Amino acid sequence: MTNLFTSTxxxxxxxxxxxxxxxxxxxxxxxxxIEKVYQTRTIETVALxxxxxxxxxxxxxxxxxxxxxxxxxLLSIMGLLDExxxxxxxxxxxxxxxxxxxxxxxxxxxxxxxxFQSYHLINDLSVLDNVELPLLYRSGVSxxxxxxxxxxxxxxVGLGARTSHFPSQLSGGQRQRVAIARALAGEPEIxxxxxxxxxxxxxxxxxxxxxxxxLNREQGTTIVMVTHDEQQALKTQRLIRFFDGSQVS
Numbered sequence: 001m002t003n004l005f006t007s008t009x010x011x012x013x014x015x016x017x018x019x020x021x022x023x024x025x026x027x028x029x030x031x032x033x034i035e036k037v038y039q040t041r042t043i044e045t046v047a048l049x050x051x052x053x054x055x056x057x058x059x060x061x062x063x064x065x066x067x068x069x070x071x072x073x074l075l076s077i078m079g080l081l082d083e084x085x086x087x088x089x090x091x092x093x094x095x096x097x098x099x100x101x102x103x104x105x106x107x108x109x110x111x112x113x114x115x116f117q118s119y120h121l122i123n124d125l126s127v128l129d130n131v132e133l134p135l136l137y138r139s140g141v142s143x144x145x146x147x148x149x150x151x152x153x154x155x156x157v158g159l160g161a162r163t164s165h166f167p168s169q170l171s172g173g174q175r176q177r178v179a180i181a182r183a184l185a186g187e188p189e190i191x192x193x194x195x196x197x198x199x200x201x202x203x204x205x206x207x208x209x210x211x212x213x214x215l216n217r218e219q220g221t222t223i224v225m226v227t228h229d230e231q232q233a234l235k236t237q238r239l240i241r242f243f244d245g246s247q248v249s
Contacts, residue, residue: 029055034087047073049245060216060223062233065242071226079192113183117195119175121167128163131182153181173204193225
């Protein structure tokens with residue numbers, strides 16, 4: 001089984017971390033005129049202001065900007081967790097507004113993997129059970145297949161020997177690798193990562209970033225990553241900056 005965590009060092013010697021992934025192709029996410037407005041009785045807050053953005057298959061794109069500029073809202077809309085106030089989001093060329101709620105839930109479960117800053121692991125479940133959990137909602141996947149996929153994903157991130165541990169027994173970097181394995185177990189086409197190195201020290205942050213770069217380079221996984229770390233962002237193929245809800249570069 002390929003261990004992406006272990007293979008990172010060898011890959012970084014063979015080519016620079018900034019090397020583009022091969023196979024960048026069709027648009028997988030197309031945002032046109034996306035606006036998101038939150039409104040109360042007295043205040044209207046524009047989180048996203050007429051965003052036009054294309055994410056292509058196989059790209060690794062980073063999104064930067066000050067706190068409150070709309071970065072996380074952008075990921076939520078891309079991940080089908082939230083709806084824009086106006087504008088169109090297309091997934092694989094089809095407007096998501098044309099999907100039923102059931103179809104949207106299936107798309108989230110099959111096509112998109114999420115990695116969060118705070119890991120979102122369940123402390124009472126083992127590492128293996130945490131990784132296996134999203135697959136419980138996959139129809140047609142047997143218990144044996146779920147376990148095999150979870151094992152394989154943990155092997156890929158270098159945690160094959162930690163399957164019976166609990167999150168509290170792991171370091172921050174290891175917990176984030178579990179979160180990445182959980183996303184990988186679903187074999188998503190797209191990974192959306194919201195500050196995946198934000199809670200880690202510089203060494204652990206580098207390890208997680210190298211893992212994501214290796215996933216993109218070796219498996220062609222499309223990744224959109226929100227980050228405050230300029231150094232990490234510059235390692236990706238494309239850097240997009242936001243300010244006050246608008247894309248400025």
